[in-house]
Each structure stands twice: as structure tokens, then as C-alpha cells.
Amino acid sequence: MQVDGELGGQPNSIANQADSDAQPSPNEGARTKKVTVQLSESMFQRLEVATEHQGLGKSMVVETALERFLNPAPPIEGLVHEAMDRISGQMARLEREIAIIAETVALHARYHLTVTPPMLPSGQREACLLGQQRFKVLAEQVERRVRLGQPLIQETIDRLGRRSRPTSEAHGGASERAAEEQPRKEGLSAVAADGNSEPSAAVEGAAAIQTFETCPTSFVRPAATSVRKELGSQTLPVARVEPVPVWRLIACVFLPFAAGYYLSYLFRTINTLIAGRLASDLGLSAADIGLLTSIYFLVVMAAQIPIGMLLDRFGPRRVQSVLLAVAAGGAALFGLSTGFLSLLFARAIVGLGSAAALMSGLKIIVLWFPRERMALINGYMIMLGSLGAVTATAPAEALLDWIGWRGLFGVLAAASAFAAILIYLVVPERTTGPEGTRTPATLKTVYSDARFWRMAPLSATCIGSAWALQSLWAAPWLSDVERLDRTRLVNELFVMAVALSLGALVLGFLANWVRRRTKKSEALFGLVAAMLIVAELVLILHPPWPSLLPWCVLSMAGSATALTYAIIADYFPAELVARANGGLNVLQFGWAFVVQYGTGLILEQWPLEAGHYPLMAYQTAFGVNVLLQMAALAWFAAVPWLERRKRKTGASVTRQPAGGWNSVDVVIPPAELAILEADDHAEW
Template sequence: MSGRAVFLLVFLPFALGHYLSSLIRTVNATLAPQLMAALALTPGQLGLLTSAFFLAFALAQLPVGMALDRWGPARVQPPMLLLAALGALAFSGGHDFAQLLVARALIGLGLGGCFMSAVKALATWVAPARLPSVQGYLIAAGGLGAASATLPVRLALQYTDWRGLFVGLAAAAVGIGLLIRVLAPAAPPASIRPAAATAPSAALAVLREVMRHPAFREVARLVLVPHMVFFGIQGLWISRWLTDVAGYTEQGVAYLLYLAMAAVIFGAIAVGMLTEWAGRRGIEPIRVAAAGVALFVLVQLGFVLNWRPSYQLLSVLFTLIGTITGIEYAIVAQSLPATLTGRGATCLNLLIFLGAFAVQAGFGLLVGCWQPNVLQQYPAQAYQVAFAVLVLLQLRGLLLFARGRWGREAQSGKIEHQSGSPATSSSITP
């Protein structure tokens, strides 16, 4: 297909699915005050309610990955979006914590294939050399969805309540599903695996193969935990931190969240362009990822140290630099055969969203160990301790990556030195 056809028939419909998924994933950051007031939620309950999306999303990864490799994204994604629409309608009608928890999980289950379907479709129809930048645009679409969950949602709440909002999100899920069904081309035979190869036992064997791949293991060791932190924190706890620690009003928080989520758009595009620029100069994408993760950890140290000079800057930098974590999809897509790209994205998503569930729920449990004030705001110390735990978890991956790289380079240099010694000796022998 031509570039225009790929954009209109492949990128656009699947990017809209990812846009919606990101919007719903992060909308609770804006709705948190209303949900906490309506249901009298503790931080632990709020974290569990919001993170139920991640748990269901993670559980969907293996079956959705098998389905993508068997039937292709054009056939798999529409019914998944219909399931998400049912979950959104159930959420709009929920009246207690348990009902909303189940509905939120159903939404996560239905949206569990949005990003993977897009990755699979792009890997099928886009040249490998262009994947980093195109996937950067895809992540930017997700950033636009996250940005739409802030000020635009707050504006929508002037005309409806959070229940009416979820009715609208259900209608959007149905509309995007129909769009994919009508526009998206069927996957070519070369990217489809036979039924025997996608049986559960065969799928598990392939998953083990993918997870043992050296490139997959290296990128997962370095970027996986930061990606968990990025998803788990930016979808909920940045807003609570801005309220409890920085002391902003709901309107101020919505504005800063909008800036922060909009930064994802620019960050994702910049990461794709930077990766391609570095590749033309012989710099591996994994090294770009390592530099970005190091900067991401430095930003989080600002939260740990309670860097008062610019709370606003910290909230924006967290999402701007955190977009570097999306580079792992491009690295894995370039490292695996075309028939395994769906399974590769499955492995990443399974681990990322299980981890994001643990981060989002665990962060709330840690913050909840402190007593709130009369306004139900938790002290800065609670957030400092929670962020410090996250920083320690991410530093381990950085240190392991650095040690592994330095070890390999030292070994390579030693081998080159040894192989060059005889030639040098013979050249000076009379």
C-alpha cells in the first residue's frame, strides 16, 4: 500500500483505539475527587479501583496475542472494543465499590488489545527502518488520549457527571470498533501463523522463546520497571501528589495534568526521531533507552527530595521523559521475526501491566500508611517514601545494564587485543 493508504487504513483506525485506551486508563486521575467523594474511598481503595484496569489488561495479553498472530488485528480488535463498551456502560451504572471494580476490570479486558493490535498492524505494513518513528506517532496518539482525560474531561463535567461521561466513552468504543472493521485491511498470509502454532501449548512455548531472546531480556531488564512506574503513577498518583503535596486546586491540577499529558505527545515523537537519528550514527536504540531511563530516575529523585522550587516542572518532566519507556516496543519489534511481533508485544504488555497494577495499588497502600489531615490530604513524607521505593527498584535495572555492557565491551576489547598481538609482533620482527 502507499503511505497515504497505510495512514488512513492502518495507522488512523488503530491509533484511535489506542487513543481511547489511554484516555480511559488515565481518566480516573481527573475523576479521583468525585469518585472518592461518592464512594468514600481510601487511597488504597482508589489505587485498587484504578489499577483493576491494568490487571485485567495484563490477563488479556496472552489470549489476545495468540488471536492477533492467528487472525490479525482487523478481525480481533472490533469485538474487543465492544466488550470495553459494555464495561463502560456498567461503570456508568455502578453504585458501590465492588460494582465499579468489576466494571473497570471489564473495560481493561476489552481494551487489552488496542496497543498490541496497532503494533502488530504497523509491524505488518510499515518498513522496519520506519518503525521507531511511526510507533512514536502511535504513542503520541496515546498521549493525546491521556491529555484528553484532563482539561477536556473537566470541561465535559460541566455538562454531565462522570456517569454520563462513561456512556459517551462506551459510544466511542463502539464507533472505533466499527471504523476498524470497515477500513482496516486483512493481515497478509506471511504475518499469520497456522492454528497449530497458536494453540495454548505452542503459544506458551513461543512465549518462553521470546522471553529468552537476548534482545528481549536486555530491554526488559532495563526498561520494564520504569515503564511500569510510568503507567502506574501518571495514570493516578501524579494528580493526588499535586493535590496533597503541592496544594493545587482541582482546576490547577487539571491544567497541570493537561500539560503533563500533552508532553507525552511531544516526548513520544521526539523519542522516535532521536532513535532514528542515533541509528544513522551507529548508536543502538538500547543505549538511547538507557540514557532516557537515567534521566527518568533523576526526575523521580525530585519527588523523593520534595523539590519545592518547581512542583509544576516535576509533574510535566515525569511524563515528558517517561515516554522513553515506549522505545522497548520498537526494539523488540525490530529484533523478532514478523510472525512473532504480536507475541513479543504480548510479553511486554503482560509484564508491564501486571507491574503497573502492582505499582498503582502498592503506591496507594504505602501512602495510606500515614494519617491524612482534615482535608483528607496525605503528607509529603508519605509520597517521598513511596517514590524512594520506586527509584530503588529502577536503579537495579540501570546498574545491571551498565555492568553487562561494560563487561561485554571489556571482553570484546580483550579479544581484539589478543588477536592483534601476533600481527604487531610479526611486523616488528627482523
């Protein structure tokens, strides 16, 4: 294209210098036309200056300017927006991948923290060495994967995608899989032949799996059932927990053991209703009645530790079914007894048969139900069991008027035998895992734990006292102090039993609420103990208003086992829970025996006044008990303060009494077989 210019309105012909200095235009080779344009003098001079360089012609400059003018570049805002969109997409993908990594690490950590068995200090050094060995293998695998640039997750997804192809492609894909398998095998051979060769990620992954298989597996805890999963040419065990419908858990697991605990509670409290009939029929004194009733607690206390070991060894189904059959025999013998010694022996057999009722129920809850719901389910168990105390009031009174106390124990014997058969035939068996995968733990672990000894004195003096007073001495107190007739006395006992049952439910809900927010139930238990002490002080002072309210508070305190057993389950692993609960029950039932029998001995120090013991006798007996409870509560509240003070001074956290026990610092994670969030299981 040629350019002609005019100055001052006169056309000035500008010779085209393309012959000597103009380079071909961008459209060289295309058809060109001559165009005459007019430029201002300043523009013409700028064009002259721009084309002074050799190889740059006026036609090229003008054509390039026209090209830019006629086809303008996109605005800079559009380019910026396009770049930002691209960067945003990359950041979103990066954020998603980071979230996947974080969730994977969190789930993996929670899995190991949940299923890892407890470890005593004696085995920690060996565990650390094993952990270092495994970590070294893990680091080597990560280094290989990063170096080879093939992510394990993507490789697994690709492999699973190939396996999920339709059956119609099976024949066509067989040759491809064979072709893929052959290089993998060759790669393994090449690695064996040449140590300098670089194996593929899949080959090194298989080798790493073999390396892990050579390491000890003392930290691996399989679930109750397992399946086999293929990985390349390896076949590895993979733990699997089959979900169980809630209705089956309730009907076949929870309710049979609740029925057994119901019968044990009925046996425990029935003497408060039949004490007068036994005294009149067989000529028993207050001390005889106290010993006859408290022998139940003495036998239960003595049987707790052996039964706890049996529960951990054989499971709650077999142990509870056998013991309920023993209780049935004891109840039948009690109904046939004609003297104090035979009654005492039969009552002891009933106590032995009922000794595992509560512990077996707590053990089955640990085995089958989520740990975060344990306090609530314990509350349900104790609520249903405490209905036995409700039955031991007005309903049992009606049966006594109809068939007498001997016929009543015949009915209880038949009901116990039926419950034993039901538990043995209906309840499924479940264990906490193979013996070889557990870290050895004994009863010494329980009794050497400082947390246990912080709670045990308060639990024994409060819960044991509530059991003893509500199951025996409430009726004599109402008769001797309040001077109630038989009808009103039975009605108030009924209200107290209902308070006991509802208290278990309320405490279960409160414990579940507290554990969701603070993960601590100890403070709630301390509050219940303080309320019990206040209620007993009201009974001792005997103000001029009805005593039903403090007696109801005292009855509700007896259901605080919904808290203590859930706390114990947090302290110890599943395979040790029964023995830990047994260790606590030794103190609780033992103190109940002391309170029942001791109260009878104290009352006999005062003479009867018109067939009733005086108020002073009850005030003395109850006062001694309250003083010990206040000392236990002070110890319960002081231990955390002492621990904080020792931490500040750099001393040991654990307090060692003069008696000489030493604390064992055992980090014990939860021991569920299934790891569930609150929303993982729709049925929860």
C-alpha cells in the first residue's frame, strides 16, 4: 500500500521507499491497492522519524496502525477477569484436596485412638521402638510416592474403576488387565535383580505392604467380624462392623438384662415390706432383720470381683443366665424356710444369684452401644431395674395379702428361672476381641488408679447408704418417727420407689447433656452427693413438715450409679470395665451392708417406746453416716485442687497415701468396635 501526503492543502507525493528500505507488510503476498491519505504536518514528521530506521517502511507502519484500529485488542478488564476465574478454579480444587487430606488424617487418627488397646508403662518402651520402626517404613513409602509422582489414592480409584466395569467388558478387559499385571510382575523381578532400578508406585506399594506385614501387629485390634480385601496380588484382612438395628439391640440385648436387674432390685428391697411379717411369724428382732437384709449386700460385695473376672472372661450372657438360675433356687428356698438360719442362707443364695445383675447389664451396654450414649443408656437400665423397688411396694403388698410372703417368693423363683432361660436363648454373644490383641490389664490397674480412689469413697458412702436406707430402714423410720399406718406407709414407699426410677432417667439425661458439652460427669455426681447429704440432715433435724421430699431425694441418690458406672467406663477399656465396676461395687455394697447392719445395732441401744424406737436413735445412726459422707465429699472436692497445686510446684500429679498404693498413669482410649459420629448412624 502506497501513501501520498499533502501539506497545506496541496498534495505532496511521497515516493514509496519499499524498493530499498521497506520490509514486506504483514499481508505480503496479498493483493494491494494504492490509497492517498492526508496527514497533519506533525503526524507526517512523526512518520518520517519512525521510518528513518532501515527496514521499516511507511506502508508497514500505516498498515499496522490500521490493523490495530480496525481490530482492537480485548479490554484489560476482560483479561483480568479471565485470569482471576482461572485462579479461583485452581484454588477451589486445591482447597477441596486439602479438605480431603485433613479429613483423611483426622479419621485415621481417630480410628487408631479408638481401637488402640490401653498400655501400661512397662510396655511403652517396646511400643515406642515399634512405632519408630513403622514410622520409618511409612516415611519411605511417602518419599517413593512423591518421587514417582503417582498418588496412591488416584491409583486406588483407577483400579476400583476398572473393576467396576460392566460384565460385558469382562472378556475384553481381561487381556488389558493381564497386560497391566505382566509389567508389575516384571517390575518386581527387576527390583529383585537390580537394586538401582526404579519400580512403579504400584510395585513399591505392594512391597511396602509386605514390609508392614513383617512388623508386629500388637496394636491392631480387629472387630468382631472381618472380610477379605484384595490389593493387587495381596489379600489383607479388613475389619468390618455390621450395623445392628436398634429394635434388635433393645429387644434382644437391652431388655433381657434389664429384666434381670429388675428382679435383683426387687429381691434387694422386698424385705422392707415383709420385715414386719417375718418378725411376727418367726420372732425376729431388729438386729436379726438388719442382718437378714444386709447379708444380701455382703454376699454381693464378696462376689463382685470374681464375677467381674467371669464377665470379662466368658461374657455377660452365660454368666448372668447361670446366676439367675441360682437366684431362682435361693428364692424357692427362702419361701420354704422356717427359721432364721435357713432364711439367712437362702437370702445369701439370692444375693449370689443377683450379684451380676447390674454389672452384666453395664457390660452388655459397653459391648453393644456407643460410648457417647453410655450414661443415658445406663440411666435407662437403672430406671427399668429400679421399677423392682416400685413393685416391692403396693403391687407386692397386694400379692402378700393374697398369697403371703412364701407364695410371693415362689413367684419370684419362677420369674428368675424364666429370665435366665430368656437371656441364654435370646441374647447374642459378643466379645471385646481376641485375647492375643489385648494389653494385659488386671484388677491392680483399677485399684492403683488415682481417679478411681477419688470417686470411690464418695460413691460408696452415698450410693451405698441410699441403697441401705431406702431398701430397709425407710419403712421403720416412717412407722416409728412419723407414726404412719400401714396404708400410708406403703403409699410413701411407692412414691419413693417411683422417685428412684425417675431419678435414674433424669440423671441419665443430665449426664448425656453434660458429657456432650464438658465431657465430665464428676461434677454432676458431686452435686448429687451434696443433695443426699442435705436430705439426710433434714431427716436428722426432723422439721415439722412431711419427710417425703427428703426421702425421695435420698431414693434418687441411689440411682446415681448411672453416673458412676459411665465415669468408670471412661477411665478403663472395655475388657476391664466389668472388673472396674466390680471393684466399685465391692465398696458400694460393702458400705450398704455396714449401714444396714450397723443401723440395726445402734437402734437396739435404745429401749422400745410403745413398740417404736425413739427419734434420737435414728438421729444417732443417720448422723454417723452423714459425717463420713461429708468427709468423702471433702476428699472428692480436694483432689483436683491438690493436683493443680502439685503441678504448679512441679511435683507428681498423683497423690500417694501413707498406705502405699502407687498410681499407674495409663492413657486409655475408648474401646468401641464401631467408630461412629453422632450422625453416622441414622438409627441413632
